[in-house]
Amino acid sequence: KNEVEQSPQNLTAQEGEFITINCSYSVGISALHWLQQHPGGGIVSLFMLSSGKKKHGRLIATINIQEKHSSLHITASHPRDSAVYICAVRGGSQGNLIFGKGTKLSVKP
Amino acid sequence: NAGVTQTPKFRILKIGQSMTLQCTQDMNHNYMYWYRQDPGMGLKLIYYSVGAGITDKGEVPNGYNVSRSTTEDFPLRLELAAPSQTSVYFCASSYSGQGWYEQYFGPGTRLTVT
Numbered sequence: 001k002n003e004v005e006q007s008p009q010n011l012t013a014q015e016g017e018f019i020t021i022n023c024s025y026s027v028g029i030s031a032l033h034w035l036q037q038h039p040g041g042g043i044v045s046l047f048m049l050s051s052g053k054k055k056h057g058r059l060i061a062t063i064n065i066q067e068k069h070s071s072l073h074i075t076a077s078h079p080r081d082s083a084v085y086i087c088a089v090r091g092g093s094q095g096n097l098i099f100g101k102g103t104k105l106s107v108k109p
Numbered sequence: 110n111a112g113v114t115q116t117p118k119f120r121i122l123k124i125g126q127s128m129t130l131q132c133t134q135d136m137n138h139n140y141m142y143w144y145r146q147d148p149g150m151g152l153k154l155i156y157y158s159v160g161a162g163i164t165d166k167g168e169v170p171n172g173y174n175v176s177r178s179t180t181e182d183f184p185l186r187l188e189l190a191a192p193s194q195t196s197v198y199f200c201a202s203s204y205s206g207q208g209w210y211e212q213y214f215g216p217g218t219r220l221t222v223t
Contacts, residue, residue, distance in 0.1 A: 033212070040216075041197065041216065041219070042214070042217065043217075045211050045213070048211060086151070096154045096157055096167060097154075099144075099151035100151050101149060
């Protein structure tokens with residue numbers, strides 16, 4: 001069993017829809033990251049969180065430490081949101097991230 | 110700041126050849142990492158470094174070597190390339206491995222071994 005599980009693996013939405021991507025993890029963590037990987041391949045950090053909720057524009061990330069679960073929400077989705085969204089947890093002393101396999105999101109106009 | 114840069118962007122190697130993937134960061138970060146990303150899989154840690162002169166193995170180090178002679182540079186060496194090393198390689202850096210520090214990723218190197 002992977003230490004970080006994401007669902008769904010693939011998601012197709014119509015422009016304007018509310019989107020939720022889920023992440024469950026099985027290890028103790030100091031922080032959870034949501035990353036975005038665009039079709040060109042580059043990876044950028046969207047959020048780091050260790051408790052509660054964070055919001056940036058149309059993106060919202062929540063985490064429940066007791067349940068070891070995090071969600072990434074996108075409100076009023078747009079075709080430019082099409083990307084792979086990756087959940088990663090930071091748990092080791094090396095500081096490296098343990099990654100989920102990613103959720104491929106496609107938003108149709 | 111350029112952030113984290115990687116060269117080359119693409120490379121095709123024949124089985125048994127060697128090459129070095131270059132990674133440079135200009136943010137004065139102590140921690141640097143090499144990950145590989147295989148299709149349908151999450152990124153896996155190959156090697157990491159917590160500062161100049163200090164490196165250690167990650168989850169999938171076999172077939173690779175690294176060095177860290179300066180804070181800025183963290184090259185990844187492939188000796189005797191094998192088809193199993195076909196992957197996309199990402200270098201990343203962060204100020205610290207502890208707590209609340211973001212990791213910054215390079216643009217990746219797409220390597221094919223045939």
